[in-house]
Amino acid sequence: MPRSQRRTGADPARLVAFEVLKAVRVEDAYTNLVLPALLRRHGLTGRDAGFATELASGTIRWQGTYDAILAACIDRPLRKVESKVLDALRLGCHQLLAMRVPTHAAISTTVDLVRDRVSAGAAGFANAVLRKVAQQDLEAWVAQVGTDPTTAYSHPGWVVDELRAALGGDAELGALLAADNEPPKVTLVARPGRSTRDELPGEPTAFSPYGVVLPGGDPGQAPAVAEGRAGVQDEGSQLVAIAAAAAPVEGLDARWLDLCAGPGGKAALLAALAAECGAGLVASERQVHRAQLVRRSLRGAGGVLGVVAADGTAAPYRPGTFDRVLVDAPCTGLGALRRRPEARWRRRPADLVELTALQRRLVDGALDLTRPGGIVLYATCSPVLAETSGVVTAVLEGRADAVLEDVGQLLPDVSDAAGPLPGTMQLWPHRHGTDAMFLALLRKS
Template sequence: MTAAKDSRRVAYDTIRAVNESDAYANLLLPRAIARSGLDTADAALATELTYGTLRRQGTYDAVIRIAADRSIQEIDPAVLDVLRLGVHQLLSTRVASHAAVHESVELARSAGSRGAPGFVNAVLRRISRETPGEWMERVAASARSDDERLGLVFSHPVWVVRAFRRALAAEGRADELEALLTADNASPRVTMAALPGLASIPEDARHTPYSPLGFRLGGGDPERLVTQSGGTLRVQDEGSQLAALALTRASPMAPGERWLDLCAGPGGKTAVLAAEALLHGAALEANEVSHARAGLVRKAIAGVPLEVPVSEEDGRVRAGEGRYDRILVDAPCTGLGALRRRPEARWRKSPADVPELTQLQGDLLRAAIGGLRPGGIVAYVTCSPHLAETAGVVGEVLRDIGSGIEELDAREVLRSMSGSDPGLPAQKDGSGRAQLWPHRHNTDAMSITLLRRT
């Protein structure tokens, strides 16, 4: 088997596991690449084929439906994944059409029924006869509404398109919707963090514009740098860095403070908090209800020479009463803010998931507020811009509590620590919430709210 075939097989097997078994591509793909022994170039091809296919799956399904003249539900799932991978090569890469068709047919021999190779060959040859632009026109013309058109062309479920529009409109920027959808389908650049007091940004690296810890390498292997630094240099989205720093830098830190990371997994923000705590003489505790994710937290903070106990309790009761000066609530959410890095998430969530999540988010925020000492601060963070998970949760909790809580201006806190103004507009609801965006800040769409107990 040639290296290119190996790359396609790795990509196909990963896509199949994601769609059949709810696997996570970011966890499965690196292991599959290592097992296959792909070199750097072929590993890059496998990565592009995997993530590109998953990102554009909605669009490709529309193309396949038109070219096959049948509902995608009528196509065997294993064969459908072969077709998706083939369409990606035909419409979004420079792979030669004959190679994309031939290799897809070969995959179909092991993926489906006896008639699968012929079916795949016919559909992909039909698709190869028209340009990508012509196919986008046909897909757009098949939509029954403008929202459906956006969903098909930009490969997002319609409910996500509508949620994004409302979140942008809350800042008076609904006209940026297509820019956001486009950014979601672009591969994110690798961003790294230098833990404060423990590591310095390499001289040949480029500083990121907003986080004082963030940088991007000009080249080289980031994982090698992580290993060599003992974890004090780490891969971490700039929005994630800012979310942790917003809590620590919302007010001057003092020795003897007690901090809690209530929903700590997988531990990236915990590591930043631990470094900040070590630097300023504070004590940090972490909690993660999932045993597997708690293990990731322990691994993430291993490079920080600070004892950080990690408990595995229900966050709704873990904070206790009036014990902490700072609490981070990085709440479980739909993950709609990280679709660049986890493209399959857009196909796994539905509007029906939101009410259960917002109930949990509200309970966690109430528990955290109850766990604060007077003057203590909680940072409520979601990797989602969905208004029900952000402004809706905070508003309901504040109405329930009634008094004794003031909201800080998270936008000003971020501006004060940034090397350049992130340009965070006011929310129409008058809150101090800061909302980051992929298309505007090149970060995950992180929402950050800061509340202080008076």
């Protein structure tokens, strides 16, 4: 019998969180992707599922701070602590310092987890360490181990530097880093022509006319979501699709392209908007398994011309084929740290070199595929200047057939969102309650 199915002394919710941390560490898994399967495997729903979700995601968000605290409580370097034990200690820290879990319960359940998954000796070690952690609250610990943004807000130093540069200084840095550590609210989108916002539970989003924010619960319980007529989508991503559909084009407006469509959320909204305009969308995605996810997202939707597994830098379409193209490019994801907490620990400064080169090739390819008078909307879920103004500037300097236009006019209700280049837009978690999406509108001249 697999170990996960054996009778165990460990609490199931804490065991799920422990297995999430292991999957992230060993398999480079994403928390939001691995968690649902583990919840189903252990039969967790309702409050237990919510507890496991916050425990896993919150622990990963605050890992840097907790490691500094643990280092002050352990008489040897953390690298010499067994990885499974360190995972459990981090989970214990989150319960003690950031969740309303009684001290005795936080310590005893973590010790039980270590005893069950490692050894009795390791359990004794965990008990001693967590009793030291419990002697102070989080504020007191941060004052002791370091008040610098890296430690206080649990962000790698290079990420703090990039976000500071994108903000233009320190004035809002603390607010942004704090927002990155807040669990994101679940946002739904009604796909026009297939559902309406009125049939979705929750409060209307501030900027998107199609979104609602759920107060809690399982979004899959909403009939429109279960039937694929609506979906889960951050409001910032909704605004990207809305802007791509709203930009004026000269002449015929029949063929739209989503060049980097996986996993399909923006493509589903874009296809619905295309259908309302009498246009059709081609959804293109390089990775075959992600193209399958796009097909699933577009199942039953109107306005779909096809889903193609193709490399966006060498797409199999004739030049000038499309009237409008969305390039939601692969990026560092540092604008979505609320919902992808592991990205802050997984990304490295060297990633920017490879990613920005890819982003430039994708935008260049998109402009080649766009007819004169058509538009390309470039978007990234990152505020990092190399991935935003750096890419747009490099593309414009390299070609004479593209001009930058004002994307803000397409989203007039969104204020305080000026991007790093005139006419571009930058959304922020601490200002707008969205992921930090960047938008730039390019017209093929």
